[in-house]
Amino acid sequence: MSQTRTTRPPQPTTAALAEFASRLTTRQLDDVERREAARHLVDTLGACVAGAGQPVWRSAAGVLRELDLVGAARPVPIPGTTERGDVLHAAYLMAVACHALELDDGNREGSIHPGTVVVPAALALGHRLDSDGDDLIAAVVAGYEVAIALAEVLHPHAARRGFQTTPVAGVIGAAAACGRLLGLAPAEMESALGIAASSSAGLFAYLAGGGNIKKLHPAHAAREGVFAALLAAEGGVQGPRGVAEGPAGVFQAFAGLAGGPPAEPRRNALAVVRSYLKPYPACRHIHPAIDALLALRGEHGIDPAQVASINVGTYEAAMPHAALGWDTLPIAQLSFPYVVAVALQYGAVALPHFSDETRARPEIAALAAKVSVHADPVCCAAYPAHGPADVTIVMADGTRHQRYVAEPLGSPDLALSDAQLLEKFSISVAGLPRAADAGRMAAGLLGGAAPGVRALVHELLA
Template identity: 45%
Template sequence: MTSSDRLTWNIAEWIVDQQQRPLPERMDHHVRRLLLDHLAGVVASSPGAVSGAVGEHVHRMYPGTTATAIGHGRSSALGAALINGTNGHGIETDEGYTPGSMHPTSVIFPAVFAVAQEKGISGDRVLTAAAIGMELSCRIAAAGHPATRNRHFHNTAIAGVFGAAAAVAVLLELDVTGVANTLGIAGSHASGLFEFLGQSAEIKRFHPGKAARDGITSADLAQAGLTGPTTILEGKDGYFAAYAGVEGTDWDPGILLGGLGEEWVLLGTYVKPYPCCRHLHGAIDAALHLVNTHTIDPADIASVIVGTFAIATRHAGRQLDTILQAQLSLPFTVAVALLRGGVTLTDFSEDTRSNIAVQALMNKVQVVLDDAADAAYPKSGRPADVTVVMNDGTRYQHRVEQPYGEPSNPLSDSDLEGKARALVEPVIGADGTKNLIESSWNFDSLEFLDFLDSAVRNADPR
């Protein structure tokens, strides 16, 4: 088994070494895919109420002009990272990394973009910093998952702050000691609890923004001379001891270090086809398969049984007062899939949540633990099994091992562009969406962020 000795220092040395190397062609393309997916979510989220609340806070507490908060004008770097990170996670469209159950883009890109704008940095250096930060956050999350989630922490925030700090350290060109101190400081910022689940608590959306902001703060403080514990990851009172538990039982340094510098686990990130929690997607896929291959009259359904892994079974809420509650509900999303043959952003509206037919079918959906699925997650899949039982006793069943969008079942580039258009055109129109897509694929500077900001604030879709 890989030893955790010098774990934080080994990571710091990798960060400094990796930034000197160009991204492999496949990785470069993948980062641009993630950029497009991220920016589409940010733009689509920016007119929302949560974005408005955080924007009000930022304009009051983080005034400035050095960075762009899309939909909210110029702000300080900390303020822009806070808003853009919140919006990246604002409508549950952001990608993720299954082995770590976390969403790296909504933390890392906002931190990198804010500091890059402030420092006048552009081009490949920005993408390299983002790639390093996302890679690290995925590895840290995977090394402690599911123990961290079982201890009630939100991996996106607690692992993401290390990735954001590392990415900003790259932009600031800190040496190995500076990076190690940056990570040590970031550990004191790692936070985010799962108590939002099942409630109307929109703080979930804020977690990536907070982690992005705190990652910037960590690197900036290290550059200024503040020191942090350089055993923050492996120490007896460090991150993994506090958030996961016992080395070798609850967390594995081998997952964090294995292939580091040679293999990019970030290539294993998925892209979401549906705007809701990823734990729900396998069941949605299975339900859609059934309605597309059988003649099923929803009015004749007696019951629906969804078998899945333990963490997903926690998403069985039926209270639908808010969009967030619906986006975290297996019974609701499976009912929508069976009734409407798809799950889109508009399906989370108040009209749909209160629809009599949707609610009636939702109440027939039972979520149960599937032992085989639980054994598979998170190492080999996110399985879900859906059985639809009709009033006459007929049963239709389908099992999904990996939901659509995973690397083994990926969205094509064209499908990704289609997702972006569906999210963004209602906000900034077809021309603005075209600019976003082209700027993501051809990324070489951050000038287009001000265009997106202006387009959102002066939205008049054509």
């Protein structure tokens, strides 16, 4: 255990968060906190490499290339590719890649994907600054803390108004991470958070069509978070103080909380410790149902062809995913019927199961048609403290198999092992020319090593 932290913010107010982010060092992190920061960094790096080159990434990169914002003369290399960008658009493309395949981490209480915003912003600016590994870890922890503390107040109120918390709060977390790399003083950090808040955005409208725009939400946030921190460091632009809790601030504008955050004590553990890692490339809301289905399939030797119905009880926040189709990969990864059918048919949920060929298979469509999803009172009462699902499979002969899952795999209390995390990372970076070196680098990070940002990125280039 290292030195005691004295600056943990007692409430998610702007000044307290700015003070925390500005003054945090790795010497203030205990072994668990530093280890979890490293685990989330490794996981996000793998997601960044895996997602680079996906169709939505190619589209964004193509536009930026035409605008001369990406090219060989640019300073910041982009993991998983041979591309380079300026600091803002390198962060942008890294964030698109991180979120492209639904592999990235998250925090349930805030319903936010922090890594896909915070880590790309810190990597891009850290490469420009030649930041060392300790500063990168501290920046990641600071960014997660700010983004998640705000998201935990916003959720579920912002979602009910149509806003996605990842870009709304994530841009402020990205600014915090970058402000920490720039060495901003607390007042400058609060200005950076205030500047970033004016770029908060992101609508849930993609659930009704245009699903791949979701992949750009973290990218917008990462880019604008970097820019906000740089503006604050330069000093000519001042962000408003108290931008989270003040009049017309983030809590009021996005969540309708005119009086600021509810008067609740903050959780003791840092946000990065309270966050999850994904074992499956699908929306996290579906993961507890996946765990239940895989357990039932294994225990009872269920033949998918003999299934009459699959009933899934979930919580209200997951219901927008209850009846989504699967005509595209991005929407299929968010679709309860499709992912449930895949889990039962194949006994696994992996990236190949979202291919065009698999999505067109009639046996998947037949199983998906047997899936019904409803808001279960017990699950609703448990969320967001827990992320449950109650799954019942009825067979053609009337036999019923039921399983309640209180917490999905990858949650802090049901964590992926280091071996599982490194296996996920290895699969994600398998196409790199230095994949073995990248794997050793990842293992070293989990063991406490802290390579500088430039050395770290170098191992991840195509």
